Amino acid sequence: MxxxxxxxxxxxxxxxxxxxxxxxxxxxxxxxFVLESAELDASLVENGxxxxxAVDELGPVTAALVVEKLARLPFAVEAAVSALVRPLIDLExxxxxxxxxxxxxxxxxxxxRPGATVVVVGSSGVSSFTAVQDKIAPASHDTPxxxxxxxxxxxxxTPTRHEVDPAEVLRAWRVAVATEAAGLLGAALASTVSxxxxxxxxxxxxxxxxxxxxxLAEDQVVTNSVYWLALRAAASGTAADAALALLHAxxxxxxxxxxxxxxxxxxxxTLEHPLHLWTYRLKLLSAELGGRADQGLAAxxxxxxx
Amino acid sequence: xxxxxxxxxxxxxxxxxxxxxxNLPQDWEAFSEHGPASPALTAFAREFCxxxxxxxxxxxxxxxxxxxxxxxxxxxxxxAEEMWIxxxxxxxxxxxxxxxxxxxxxxxxxxxKRRYLEPITRGQSLWCQGFSEPDAxxxxxxxxxxxxxxxxxxxxxxxxxxxxxxxxxxxxxxxxRTSDDRKKGITIILVPMDTPGITVRQxxxxxxxxxxxxxxFDEVTVPESARFGEEGQAWEIVAYSLRNERLGIxxxxxxxxxxxxxxxxLGEQGRFSREYVRIEAARCAALCEAAATTNYAVVQRRAxxxxxxxxxxSARYATVxxxxxxxxxxxxxxxxxxxxxxxxxxxxxxxxxxxxxxAGSAEIQLNIIASEVLELPREPR
Numbered sequence: 001m002x003x004x005x006x007x008x009x010x011x012x013x014x015x016x017x018x019x020x021x022x023x024x025x026x027x028x029x030x031x032x033f034v035l036e037s038a039e040l041d042a043s044l045v046e047n048g049x050x051x052x053x054a055v056d057e058l059g060p061v062t063a064a065l066v067v068e069k070l071a072r073l074p075f076a077v078e079a080a081v082s083a084l085v086r087p088l089i090d091l092e093x094x095x096x097x098x099x100x101x102x103x104x105x106x107x108x109x110x111x112x113r114p115g116a117t118v119v120v121v122g123s124s125g126v127s128s129f130t131a132v133q134d135k136i137a138p139a140s141h142d143t144p145x146x147x148x149x150x151x152x153x154x155x156x157x158t159p160t161r162h163e164v165d166p167a168e169v170l171r172a173w174r175v176a177v178a179t180e181a182a183g184l185l186g187a188a189l190a191s192t193v194s195x196x197x198x199x200x201x202x203x204x205x206x207x208x209x210x211x212x213x214x215x216l217a218e219d220q221v222v223t224n225s226v227y228w229l230a231l232r233a234a235a236s237g238t239a240a241d242a243a244l245a246l247l248h249a250x251x252x253x254x255x256x257x258x259x260x261x262x263x264x265x266x267x268x269x270t271l272e273h274p275l276h277l278w279t280y281r282l283k284l285l286s287a288e289l290g291g292r293a294d295q296g297l298a299a300x301x302x303x304x305x306x
Numbered sequence: 307x308x309x310x311x312x313x314x315x316x317x318x319x320x321x322x323x324x325x326x327x328x329n330l331p332q333d334w335e336a337f338s339e340h341g342p343a344s345p346a347l348t349a350f351a352r353e354f355c356x357x358x359x360x361x362x363x364x365x366x367x368x369x370x371x372x373x374x375x376x377x378x379x380x381x382x383x384x385x386a387e388e389m390w391i392x393x394x395x396x397x398x399x400x401x402x403x404x405x406x407x408x409x410x411x412x413x414x415x416x417x418x419k420r421r422y423l424e425p426i427t428r429g430q431s432l433w434c435q436g437f438s439e440p441d442a443x444x445x446x447x448x449x450x451x452x453x454x455x456x457x458x459x460x461x462x463x464x465x466x467x468x469x470x471x472x473x474x475x476x477x478x479x480x481x482x483r484t485s486d487d488r489k490k491g492i493t494i495i496l497v498p499m500d501t502p503g504i505t506v507r508q509x510x511x512x513x514x515x516x517x518x519x520x521x522x523f524d525e526v527t528v529p530e531s532a533r534f535g536e537e538g539q540a541w542e543i544v545a546y547s548l549r550n551e552r553l554g555i556x557x558x559x560x561x562x563x564x565x566x567x568x569x570x571x572l573g574e575q576g577r578f579s580r581e582y583v584r585i586e587a588a589r590c591a592a593l594c595e596a597a598a599t600t601n602y603a604v605v606q607r608r609a610x611x612x613x614x615x616x617x618x619x620s621a622r623y624a625t626v627x628x629x630x631x632x633x634x635x636x637x638x639x640x641x642x643x644x645x646x647x648x649x650x651x652x653x654x655x656x657x658x659x660x661x662x663x664x665a666g667s668a669e670i671q672l673n674i675i676a677s678e679v680l681e682l683p684r685e686p687r
Contacts (some may be wrong), residue, residue, distance in 0.1 A: 001308060001309065001311055001312070001315065001380055001602060001605075001606070002307060002308035002606070003307055003308075003309070003602060003603050003606040004307070004606055004610060005307060008308060009307065048561030061307045061309075092453070096567055189680075193680050193681075193682065196682070197681075197682055197683055204683075204686065205682075205683045207676075207682035207683050208321035208682070208683050208684065208685050208686060209685075210685060212671070213672070213676035213682055213685070214669065214672045214673075214676070214683065216676060216680055217623070217671075217673075217675035217676045217679075217680065218623070219497050220620060220621045220674065220675050220679055220680055221600070221620050221624050221627070221675065222624075222627075224600055224603075224620055224624075225599060225600045225624050226596075227598070228596070228599035228600055228603060229592070229595060229596055229599055231307065231309070232309045232595075232599055235307065235308070235309040235310075236309060236310075241595075243588070244460055244588070244591060244592045245592075247588055247589065247592045248592040248596055250594075251589065251592065251617075255533055257544070267649070288597070292585070292589075295588070296584065296585030296586075296588035297581060297585060297588070298586035298588060299588035299591060299592065300585065300587055300588045301584075302589070303569075303588070303591055304566075304573070304578070304584075
């Protein structure tokens with residue numbers, strides 16, 4: 001057991017901090033529901049941050065640390081699947097990569113756009129294709145999810161099949177989502193803490209009221225443990241750890257998102273504050289892979305059998 | 307970052323398991339239903355801890371200069387996990403090796419170390435913590451048990467309550483008030499429990515026989531040399547001790563083991579196929595593992611030689627959440643276990659339901675997290 005960051009990991013995270021600094025602030029009022037940056041994406045690719053899993057001395061935990069760190073940014077980046085799932089399928093798959101469950105083709109698909117690689121995972125195996133315009137149905141323009149999302153309007157007849165165990169892809173998918181959620185939860189908590197520490201009502205900061213303090217403290221406990229479970233799942237590579245990590249992340253999401261908007265009063269509902277960028281991403285992730293119910297069943301099967 | 311135990315740590319765990327297998331009686335599970343402070347378990351622990359000492363696993367994590375093997379925080383964690391999963395056969399002596407011994411070593415006089423450390427290392431002493439009072443529970447600093455220095459002796463008057471192990475303890479780690487300053491007026495005195503003027507009354511409880519007491523001090527007189535640390539130093543010493551204590555009981559391991567046992571029972575009865583039950587069980591497992599990993603993050607701090615601060619409150623609260631859901635799961639789906647169907651699960655329940663109270667209430671942990679981890683501005687006083 002060694003839970004301290006290695007020198008390599010510290011260096012990678014410091015480099016991401018430097019690279020992402022221009023993207024840490026959010027333009028208020030003029031921010032759209034979705035915030036993306038092609039420049040940020042390009043520099044992550046150029047510097048190899050999405051490829052660390054395959055580097056011997058870095059590996060899956062470092063990849064998870066990268067994903068967690070990037071998820072804290074107000075800008076949405078397709079990092080989790082590229083960094084944690086793509087290496088299992090084909091390192092050369094063009095990004096962004098969109099994962100779709102074979103049994104839920106009608107779900108909103110994150111980062112779906114022409115040129116994206118769509119990977120379909122299910123009992124029949126793992127296959128992929130390149131998304132084209134006429135097979136993409138747009139989401140409503142005001143969807144609050146804070147990711148670019150769209151719908152698949154159809155599947156090709158002859159996708160590329162990949163010789164990889166779909167269970168293993170599902171496992172990595174769970175780790176990817178749990179890890180991204182860990183970062184989002186951390187950023188949403190930090191953002192809320194900052195607001196309630198500054199915002200004064202009844203002559204004192206909101207954060208001095210115990211009604212908020214205890215709920216935020218509980219949120220810290222679950223947020224912290226989502227982080228550790230996600231990293232452990234990345235490290236162990238077991239189906240049980242992956243399902244537990246995502247279950248816990250989705251439980252945490254359900255617990256905190258409502259609270260945070262409540263603590264911000266109306267501001268998190270308006271675009272005066274960036275909170276929605278994290279909470280609504282979390283809400284979409286809380287539905288991923290069937291949500292808590294499916295994660296619970298998957299974890300139960302992995303731990304105790306059918 | 308490495309989440310696996312090393313080969314040496316696995317070997318150490320195996321050694322403890324082998325020891326437990328060889329030294330716990332056949333009917334141990336039924337026997338462990340006696341509370342950890344019960345006469346039966348206390349008597350058992352006095353023999354068991356001697357064997358642990360002989361096998362070198364009573365306090366192997368203590369530094370070599372204290373007679374330990376200097377094995378470190380991870381081994382302490384492994385030792386505590388295996389003991390707690392087994393139902394804590396050390397009884398109240400777990401406190402000795404977790405925090406009383408190290409605290410004596412750090413703050414005790416040479417005379418106190420000589421007097422108290424040796425019986426701990428032989429597995430022959432039992433301590434109680436004289437902390438809570440009728441009007442000073444979570445608000446510990448409002449305690450009123452008074453110690454007056456009279457002609458080279460402390461004369462103690464007052465009352466403690468909800469004191470575990472007091473019925474059979476040899477010595478009390480007693481918090482007293484020596485001046486009116488709220489925190490700086492509190493002083494620790496090490497009081498032999500057979501000192502005249504001490505009356506112990508058991509408080510019947512749901513959590514096992516002989517566990518909880520009220521303790522009355524009526525002109526209890528001990529020499530000034532019984533003072534532990536300086537006058538007014540108690541708050542600092544207790545903060546140090548409680549940080550160890552919060553980490554000391556790896557309750558999540560027993561909660562997880564109890565959950566596995568409950569699932570096994572449900573499976574045997576053909577009742578573990580309903581999806582709702584399976585999902586609830588998985589939620590429990592997630593919270594147990596969440597508690598494990600956050601506790602391990604704190605152990606890592608200790609292993610790195612860093613100060614343990616409010617992170618231990620966060621880890622402790624995660625443990626309370628895990629204990630709560632497992633206790634609730636078991637009662638909801640296996641109500642028969644509290645009526646005799648599983649001594650092991652009943653034992654877990656008795657220990658699990660106090661998780662949010664012992665070693666500082668869960669709400670106090672939330673206060674600490676709010677102020678020291680989240681660094682929220684303080685509440686007005």
